[in-house]
Amino acid sequence: MQVGAQILCTVLLLKPGTWTRNLARILRKVFLEKFSLVGMKHIDLTPKDVKALLSSEAKQDPAALEAHSSYLTSGSSLVLCLQRQNAVKKLLDLLGPEDPKEAQAANQFFWRAQYGHSLIHNGFYGSTSYWVAVRDVKLFFPEGLCVAGHPSLDGQEICTVAPDPTACLEIDKQYRLVKREARRQLNLPGPEQSQTLECSQLSVLCQATCLILPEASLWKVSPPPYLVLLERLIGQGFLVTGARLTTMDKPRACFISAVLSATDREAPVMCSQLLKGTCLIIAAQRDNAVVCFDALLSSDHCQKQAVSDCMKQLLYPKTEKQAEELLCVLFDSLTSDSSYQIEIQDP
Missing domain, CATH: 3.30.70.141 (Nucleoside diphosphate kinase-like domain)
Structure with a gap:
């Protein structure tokens, strides 16, 4: 050593x-x-x-x-x-x-x-x-x-600053997000074991979402403020079903900006934000994860300033259609305990 x-x-x-x-x-x-x-x-x-x-x-x-x-x-x-x-x-x-x-x-x-x-x-x-x-x-x-x-x-021939090959611009045309037909019992110890349920027992309100934290929200201070946001999400019952650190190329940044932007003027600003460096991408699920996301995070009257600051940088879908588009362009799979899976579409 x-x-x-x-x-x-x-x-x-x-x-x-x-x-x-x-x-x-x-x-x-x-x-x-x-x-x-x-x-x-x-x-x-x-x-x-x-x-x-x-x-x-x-x-x-x-x-x-x-x-x-x-x-x-x-x-x-x-x-x-x-x-x-x-x-x-x-x-x-x-x-x-x-x-x-x-x-x-x-x-x-x-x-x-x-x-x-x-x-x-x-x-x-x-x-x-x-x-x-x-x-x-x-x-x-x-x-x-x-x-x-x-x-x-x-010196060890380890590549650096490489775009993530999993997040491909064309992947949304090949994949779709579907609910799992059956849940596999994981060989896990302790209380985690009881968290695996059959699909029939899962709430019909369960939704999957995708959160994008651009460079500006990641590394300004240590520990970074987005950890408070993650703690709050998990405390609100979100289950993390995917995570990756990646650098965006321009086609992907433009695609994501087009999906999430409410106006044409917002898209170039968002695209520039995504291209500034590393992005942390989180997939998560819970009841009403998409449609009630803002309300879930603002429900605590003592919300920490770090969460508010991080929310200003956070990019996330407002509809289930947007969520599916982002998940299928940024992930090729979700975790085995996710209620959803990403499948190849029939040609």
Whole structure:
């Protein structure tokens, strides 16, 4: 592992059941430890991915390999690429021992002590060395990171400032948003398990929405003010069903601006806003998520100023049609616990 005051990247993977209702709290921990977020996406791990992440000891134990694989492929994970001085060692120091019981005994503030339940369901994976971090970045972010070039990245042939290939201008003509016919029971520990319902039990009022936070609302201060907005959304019953950090190209920015702008004059201003840098895109659902979004966020008479400030920068749909258009142009899939899925349309 490299030492010294070097700006490095590392990968933090939030395992199934850990993040959809805890995303704001976990990101707050990340920023308080002076990490920069340079990559984010939700993924469904394959058995091959799982094997790449496990220690040699776990891979040599067939029972442990099966248990890890069964859990990690049972639901969606969120993978983050983090950057700071000595990022790899710092993250490992924060996570603590892989066994949450050992972590709790050593320090109750270890992240695995707070979010883990067992050696299998331990909340997080973190790159275990500099070279493993390089491998992990290339595995999970082959399209590149949302950060300017840096010698430590250029030297390892890691792409930077790359447009997100998932968000393609033509994708809305190929995909549609549909409610799931059946819900898959996730192999999750603790209270998250009871949150998976059959589709027939889901409220007919459930709606999916898409929130876009442009560069101006992301990095002015640390921790960034949008965390208060995310905390409020989750507190209001929103379930995060997708997340990604991306840089917009002009065709996508123009398309989104055309969808969301109320007047022709608004579109160029919005397009310029989207092109200024990195955007954080969140998919979420709850009853009346689209039609009552403004009312849901303003219902608390003690609304924090940070939420009001963030709302001025936030871009979001006002109709279900707009929401579907944005989701289908910015995501190719939603998380496994979403009530909706994105499907390829018949030609």
